[in-house]
Amino acid sequence: MLAFLLRRLAVALSVVLTVSVIAFLLLHLSGDLATDLAGPEASPEQVARVRVEYGLDQPLVVQYGHWLAGAVQFDFGRSFYFRESVASLLGDRIPITLKLGAIALGLALLVAIPLGALAAVKRGSWFDRGALAFCALGQAVPTFWLGLSLIIVFAVNLRWLPVSGNATWSHYVLPSVALGWYAIPAVMRLTRNGMLDVMASDYIRTARAKGLRPHTVIFKHALRNAVVPVVALAAVQFGFMLGGSIVVEAVFSLQGLGQLAWEAIARKDFPVVQAIVMLLATIYILLTFLADLLNAWLDPRIRVA
Amino acid sequence: MPLLDVDNLTIEIPTEAGLLHAVNGVSFTLERGETLAIVGESGSGKSLTSLALMDLLPSRAVRKARSMRFDGIDLMTAGRREMEDLRGDRMAMIFQEPMTSLNPAYTVGDQLAEALRRHRPVGRAAARDRAVHLLERVGITAAASRLGQYPHQLSGGLRQRVMIAMGLMCEPDLIIADEPTTALDVTIQAQILLLLRDIQREFGMGLILVTHDLGVVARVATKVAVMYAGRLVETGPVEAVFGAPSHPYTQGLLRAIPVPGRTRPGEPLGTIPGQVPNLIGPLAGCAFRNRCDRATDACAAAIPERDLGPGHRMACVLDPVAVPA
Structure with missing residues (x-):
C-alpha cells in the first residue's frame, strides 16, 4: 500500500510540473507581456523599464526557475493588476468556488444516483423513459440560460432566494443548481447502465434467492457495485465544476475563482493565471486520487492492485 | 403429503420470433x-x-402450472x-457459478450472516457462530478467519462450499x-x-x-x-x-x-x-x-x-x- 501511495505521489508531482511548464510557455508565447503591461500609450523606454522591472528580460528558463522557486514555498508572486499577493488573492476566492462546487456536486449526486438506480430497476417503464428524456433535456439547456431562468422564477418572482452575491448559504442554492444541473445527466446515465449490468449479475440472483427484500437487494447488493464507475466520473465532474464555474459565477455575481480567472486572463495578469492553472491541476490530481481510494473501499478487489 | 408436488409446469418466454416453449408440461414429486x-x-x-x-425466473418468462405445492403451500398463488x-x-438454492454468485463487495461473513438474519431474529454474534459452524461443516478449515475474507480471495471450490453453507443457514427443507x-x-x-x-x-x-x-x-x-x-x-x-x-x-x-x-x-x-x-x-x-x-x-x-x-x-x-x- 505504501509503495502504491509513493508511486501515485511521484506521478502526481510530475504531472503538476509538466502542467506548470506548459502553462508557463503558453502564457509567454501569447504575446509580449511587457508591451501589454505598460499600456498602449507607453513609450519604448517605458516598455523597456517595465520589462526589466518584472524580470521579463531574462531567459525563459531563468524566469521559470524563479517562479518555481517561489511556488514550492507557496509564493506565487504579486498580481500585476490587483497589487496584492497572488496567494492572498486566491485565498479569498477559493472558499467561494469550493463551496459552490461541493454543493453543486452534492445536489447532482443526490438527484442523479437515485434517479439512475430507479430508472434501471424500472427499466422500460414510463419512469425510465421520463428520466432519459430529462437527461437529454438537461444536457441541451445552456448554463447561463438556466441560471437566468432560476433567478427570474425563484429570486425575482417568488422571492424565495437571493438574486446574487455570497453573503449566506441561501445565496449558494440557485448557483449550485445551475452548476450541478450539467453533471446530472452523465452521472444518471452511468448509474443506470451500471445498475442494469449489476442487476443481471449472478450475485443479485443469489441475494434474491436468500429471500432478501427488494430494497436490500437494490440498495445494499446492487447500488454499491454500480456506483464504482460513478465515483471516477464524479471526481472529473467536480474538477470541471471548479474550473468551469466561470459562467455561473458571472451570472450570480459570485467572486470566486472563475471570475478571477476571467479577469486575470483579460488583463494578462500572468502570475494569477499561472497560479490558478496550477491550483486546478493540483485539485484534479487530488480528486482522482481520492476517487481511487473511495473505489478501493467500495470494491475490495481493487485493493490488491 | 410430498415435500414438493409439481403438476404440469409450463414456462413460456415471449421472443421477437414468437413464443418460446421453454418448459412444457413437467410434473414430478419429491419427498x-x-x-x-x-x-x-x-x-x-x-x-x-x-x-x-x-x-x-427472468421477468419476461411466464410460469403456468396446474398446481405447484411446497409442503402444502401453493407456490403459484403465493x-x-x-x-x-x-x-x-x-427453500434454498445453490448456483452453478461460484465465481460470480457471491457479491464481491461484501465479506463472506456478512453474506452468510445476512441469510440467517433475514429470516431469524438472531444477533450478530449468533449469526456469526452459525456461519462458523456451517463453514466447518462444509469442510472449510480455519472457518472463523474466512468470515473476514472477500469472495475474490477464495478459490472456486471454497466459494462453492460457502454457497452451500449459505444455503444451509436457515436449515431449509x-x-x-x-x-x-x-x-x-x-x-x-x-x-x-x-x-x-x-x-x-x-x-x-x-x-x-x-x-x-x-x-x-x-x-x-x-x-x-x-x-x-x-x-x-x-x-x-x-x-x-x-x-x-x-x-x-x-x-x-x-x-x-x-x-x-x-x-x-x-x-x-x-x-x-x-x-x-x-x-x-x-x-x-x-x-x-x-x-x-x-x-x-x-x-x-x-x-x-x-x-x-x-x-x-x-x-x-x-x-x-x-x-x-
Missing part, C-alpha cells in the same frame, strides 16, 4: 430425504424448471412477500442445486457432490440436483427426471431408469458414457445425431422424433405418458426395449 436429479442437455429447460420453483419469506428460509459442480475441477467436483449427499442425509432435506452429468446422478440421486426440449421424457427411481432405460433419448444418453470394463479402448461412444428442435412456436408430437432412429408416424401425434413400473414413467409411443448391451 423429504429424497434426491431428485433433473438431467438434460443445455436448453432442455432444467435450470428454468428449478428457477420456477423459487420464483426467480404473493411476492410470501415467496421472499420462503426463499432462503425453507428443500435445497435446489443448479449444476453445483460444473465450474469446478474434477477432483473438487467429487468432494462437493459427496458433501451435498452427506448434508442431505444429515439434515433430511429434499435435494434437487440439476445436472447434465449422468455420473453425478448415479452417485447421489434417488430419483431421476430426464428432460429433453422442455419436456420430461422419462422419470423414475435411479435403479429403474439406469437399469432399464426406456425412452430412446435416455438410452442415447447412457450409450454416450464410457463404462469401465465394458467399453473397449478405441471403441466409439454412442452419439445422438441431429440437434434440439427450435422451441419457438407450437410443437406437436414428440420433440425427439427428428433425432430418433425408431421414430414412426405415430410420433407426430400427442404422446401418451406410460407407467413402466413403480414411479417409472416415460413419454414415448414405443414399447420399452432393453438397451442393447
Whole structure:
C-alpha cells in the first residue's frame, strides 16, 4: 500500500510540473507581456523599464526557475493588476468556488444516483423513459440560460432566494443548481447502465434467492457495485465544476475563482493565471486520487492492485 | 403429503420470433430425504424448471402450472412477500457459478450472516457462530478467519462450499442445486457432490440436483427426471431408469458414457445425431422424433405418458426395449 501511495505521489508531482511548464510557455508565447503591461500609450523606454522591472528580460528558463522557486514555498508572486499577493488573492476566492462546487456536486449526486438506480430497476417503464428524456433535456439547456431562468422564477418572482452575491448559504442554492444541473445527466446515465449490468449479475440472483427484500437487494447488493464507475466520473465532474464555474459565477455575481480567472486572463495578469492553472491541476490530481481510494473501499478487489 | 408436488409446469418466454416453449408440461414429486436429479442437455429447460420453483425466473418468462405445492403451500398463488419469506428460509438454492454468485463487495461473513438474519431474529454474534459452524461443516478449515475474507480471495471450490453453507443457514427443507459442480475441477467436483449427499442425509432435506452429468446422478440421486426440449421424457427411481432405460433419448444418453470394463479402448461412444428442435412456436408430437432412429408416424401425434413400473414413467409411443448391451 505504501509503495502504491509513493508511486501515485511521484506521478502526481510530475504531472503538476509538466502542467506548470506548459502553462508557463503558453502564457509567454501569447504575446509580449511587457508591451501589454505598460499600456498602449507607453513609450519604448517605458516598455523597456517595465520589462526589466518584472524580470521579463531574462531567459525563459531563468524566469521559470524563479517562479518555481517561489511556488514550492507557496509564493506565487504579486498580481500585476490587483497589487496584492497572488496567494492572498486566491485565498479569498477559493472558499467561494469550493463551496459552490461541493454543493453543486452534492445536489447532482443526490438527484442523479437515485434517479439512475430507479430508472434501471424500472427499466422500460414510463419512469425510465421520463428520466432519459430529462437527461437529454438537461444536457441541451445552456448554463447561463438556466441560471437566468432560476433567478427570474425563484429570486425575482417568488422571492424565495437571493438574486446574487455570497453573503449566506441561501445565496449558494440557485448557483449550485445551475452548476450541478450539467453533471446530472452523465452521472444518471452511468448509474443506470451500471445498475442494469449489476442487476443481471449472478450475485443479485443469489441475494434474491436468500429471500432478501427488494430494497436490500437494490440498495445494499446492487447500488454499491454500480456506483464504482460513478465515483471516477464524479471526481472529473467536480474538477470541471471548479474550473468551469466561470459562467455561473458571472451570472450570480459570485467572486470566486472563475471570475478571477476571467479577469486575470483579460488583463494578462500572468502570475494569477499561472497560479490558478496550477491550483486546478493540483485539485484534479487530488480528486482522482481520492476517487481511487473511495473505489478501493467500495470494491475490495481493487485493493490488491 | 410430498415435500414438493409439481403438476404440469409450463414456462413460456415471449421472443421477437414468437413464443418460446421453454418448459412444457413437467410434473414430478419429491419427498423429504429424497434426491431428485433433473438431467438434460443445455436448453432442455432444467435450470428454468428449478428457477420456477423459487420464483426467480427472468421477468419476461411466464410460469403456468396446474398446481405447484411446497409442503402444502401453493407456490403459484403465493404473493411476492410470501415467496421472499420462503426463499432462503425453507427453500434454498445453490448456483452453478461460484465465481460470480457471491457479491464481491461484501465479506463472506456478512453474506452468510445476512441469510440467517433475514429470516431469524438472531444477533450478530449468533449469526456469526452459525456461519462458523456451517463453514466447518462444509469442510472449510480455519472457518472463523474466512468470515473476514472477500469472495475474490477464495478459490472456486471454497466459494462453492460457502454457497452451500449459505444455503444451509436457515436449515431449509428443500435445497435446489443448479449444476453445483460444473465450474469446478474434477477432483473438487467429487468432494462437493459427496458433501451435498452427506448434508442431505444429515439434515433430511429434499435435494434437487440439476445436472447434465449422468455420473453425478448415479452417485447421489434417488430419483431421476430426464428432460429433453422442455419436456420430461422419462422419470423414475435411479435403479429403474439406469437399469432399464426406456425412452430412446435416455438410452442415447447412457450409450454416450464410457463404462469401465465394458467399453473397449478405441471403441466409439454412442452419439445422438441431429440437434434440439427450435422451441419457438407450437410443437406437436414428440420433440425427439427428428433425432430418433425408431421414430414412426405415430410420433407426430400427442404422446401418451406410460407407467413402466413403480414411479417409472416415460413419454414415448414405443414399447420399452432393453438397451442393447
